[in-house]
Amino acid sequence: MNLKELSQTLGLSPTTVSRALNGYPEVSERTRRRVMEAAARYNYAPNSGARRLATGRSMAIGHVLPLSTQHELVNPIFADFIAGAGEVYARSGYDLMLSVVNDRDEEEFYRDLSTRGTVDGLVVHGPRVADPRIAMLTELGIPFVVHGRSSEVATDYSWIDINxxxxxxxxxxxxxxxxxxxxxxxxxxxxxxxxxxxxxxxxxxxxxxxxxxxxxxxxxxxxxxxxxxxxxxxxxxxxxxxxxxxxxxxxxxxxxxxxxxxxxxxxxxxxxxxxxxxxxxxxxxxxxxxxxxxxxxxVRQAGQQLADVLINAIRNPGQPPQHVLLEAELxxxxxxxxxxxxxxxxxxx
Structure with a gap:
C-alpha cells in the first residue's frame, strides 16, 4: 500500500497522513492515532521520496566532520553518539547524512548545504572556544544543535552538553x-x-x-x-x-x-x-x-536527546533555543x- 492508497482508505489528504506519521504538531492526536493504527494494520512503510514531496523537506539531518589531524571527532565515542541519534532519526523518518570535509572548506560546505536544501538540520560537533560556526549557522537560518557548548559566543543557540x-x-x-x-x-x-x-x-x-x-x-x-x-x-x-x-x-x-x-x-x-x-x-x-x-x-543517550531537540526545532520553527545540561554520576x-x-x-x- 502506498501513501495515496492509505490516504484514500482513511478519507484524508496525503499531506495530512504524512504529517501525522511524522509527528507534526498541527495534526490532532485523534487523527494521529487513527493514521498510525491504519498504517500498522496495512503494514504501510512510508517511502522517503513521498515524505519529501508531502512535507517539502529533505528529511535528512547533516553531521559535518572537519578533516584534520587536530580534531577529536572520529573516534569510538563518536560511533556511540551517532548510534543514539540515528535511532531517533529513523523513528522520525529522517535520514542521516555524514560528510567529512577539509577544515578550510567547512564554511563553504555549510553554506552549500543551506543553499541547496540538502538537509533540514545540522549537528555541530567538537565545539571550540569562540567557535565561529555558531554565528555562521545562525546567520544562515538553518536549524542546528551543538553537541557541547562554546564559551565566548554571544549568540544564543541550542546545545546539549555534560556538566x-x-x-x-x-x-x-x-x-x-x-x-x-x-x-x-x-x-x-x-x-x-x-x-x-x-x-x-x-x-x-x-x-x-x-x-x-x-x-x-x-x-x-x-x-x-x-x-x-x-x-x-x-x-x-x-x-x-x-x-x-x-x-x-x-x-x-x-x-x-x-x-x-x-x-x-x-x-x-x-x-x-x-x-x-x-x-x-x-x-x-x-x-x-x-x-x-x-x-x-x-554518550548514546546524549545522541538520542540531541536528535529529539533538533527534530523538534525543525518541526517548530521560531521557538527559542533549547539547552540541555546533563550531570555525570561518580x-x-x-x-x-x-x-x-x-x-x-x-x-x-
Missing amino acids: NRRAFFRATNFLLDLGHRSIALVNGLADMDFARRRLLGYQSALCERGIPLNPALVANDEMTENYGYETAHRLLASSDAPTAFLVSSIIAAIGVRRAIYDAGLVMGHDISVVIHDDDLSYFRNIGDVPIFTGVRSS TVGQSTGPAPAMRRVLEQG
Missing part, C-alpha cells in the same frame, strides 16, 4: 578527600571547549583547598591510548611524580594504566586514577566494582585509594 566543570570539580575533590595533593590532569586539546571546562573544574577544586595549580601536571592533546601512556610515563619518571591522575577519556586512561604497570606500580594502591567514562555500549566500565573510578555519562571503582601518606597513617593507626 564538565562540575564533573571534574567533583572528581578532583574525591581525590583530595583521599589525601592526594599532587594530581595530574590528562586532558583533551586545549582549545576544545569541553577541555577548558574540565580544567576549570579541576582548578576550582584545588583552589578551594589552597593548592596552587602546577602547570607541569596538566597535559593537553588528542585523547588516544598512546597519549595517555606517554604522558603518564613521563610524569611518573619525574622527580615530583603525581600520586593520582584525572583523565578525560577512558581511551587515554587505558594508556595511563599501561604506564603505571610498566613503572612497576599498582593502580589503585600506589597510584590512583579517576576517568571521565562515556559509558560506551561496547567498551563498558562496569561490574560489581568497575575497573576505573569515573564520572559517568552515556562511580567508585578499583582504580582509586588513599594517597601513600594517608595510607601509611591508616596502616599505623
Whole structure:
C-alpha cells in the first residue's frame, strides 16, 4: 500500500497522513492515532521520496566532520553518539547524512548545504572556544544543535552538553578527600571547549583547598591510548611524580594504566586514577566494582536527546533555543585509594 492508497482508505489528504506519521504538531492526536493504527494494520512503510514531496523537506539531518589531524571527532565515542541519534532519526523518518570535509572548506560546505536544501538540520560537533560556526549557522537560518557548548559566543543557540566543570570539580575533590595533593590532569586539546571546562573544574577544586595549580601536571592533546601512556610515563619518571591522575577519556586512561604497570606500580594502591567514562555500549566500565573510578555519562543517550531537540526545532520553527545540561554520576571503582601518606597513617593507626 502506498501513501495515496492509505490516504484514500482513511478519507484524508496525503499531506495530512504524512504529517501525522511524522509527528507534526498541527495534526490532532485523534487523527494521529487513527493514521498510525491504519498504517500498522496495512503494514504501510512510508517511502522517503513521498515524505519529501508531502512535507517539502529533505528529511535528512547533516553531521559535518572537519578533516584534520587536530580534531577529536572520529573516534569510538563518536560511533556511540551517532548510534543514539540515528535511532531517533529513523523513528522520525529522517535520514542521516555524514560528510567529512577539509577544515578550510567547512564554511563553504555549510553554506552549500543551506543553499541547496540538502538537509533540514545540522549537528555541530567538537565545539571550540569562540567557535565561529555558531554565528555562521545562525546567520544562515538553518536549524542546528551543538553537541557541547562554546564559551565566548554571544549568540544564543541550542546545545546539549555534560556538566564538565562540575564533573571534574567533583572528581578532583574525591581525590583530595583521599589525601592526594599532587594530581595530574590528562586532558583533551586545549582549545576544545569541553577541555577548558574540565580544567576549570579541576582548578576550582584545588583552589578551594589552597593548592596552587602546577602547570607541569596538566597535559593537553588528542585523547588516544598512546597519549595517555606517554604522558603518564613521563610524569611518573619525574622527580615530583603525581600520586593520582584525572583523565578525560577512558581511551587515554587505558594508556595511563599501561604506564603505571610498566613503572612497576599498582593502580589503585600506589597510584590512583579517576576517568571521565562515556559509558560506551561496547567498551563498558562496569561490574560489581568497575575497573576505573569515573564520572559517568552515556554518550548514546546524549545522541538520542540531541536528535529529539533538533527534530523538534525543525518541526517548530521560531521557538527559542533549547539547552540541555546533563550531570555525570561518580562511580567508585578499583582504580582509586588513599594517597601513600594517608595510607601509611591508616596502616599505623
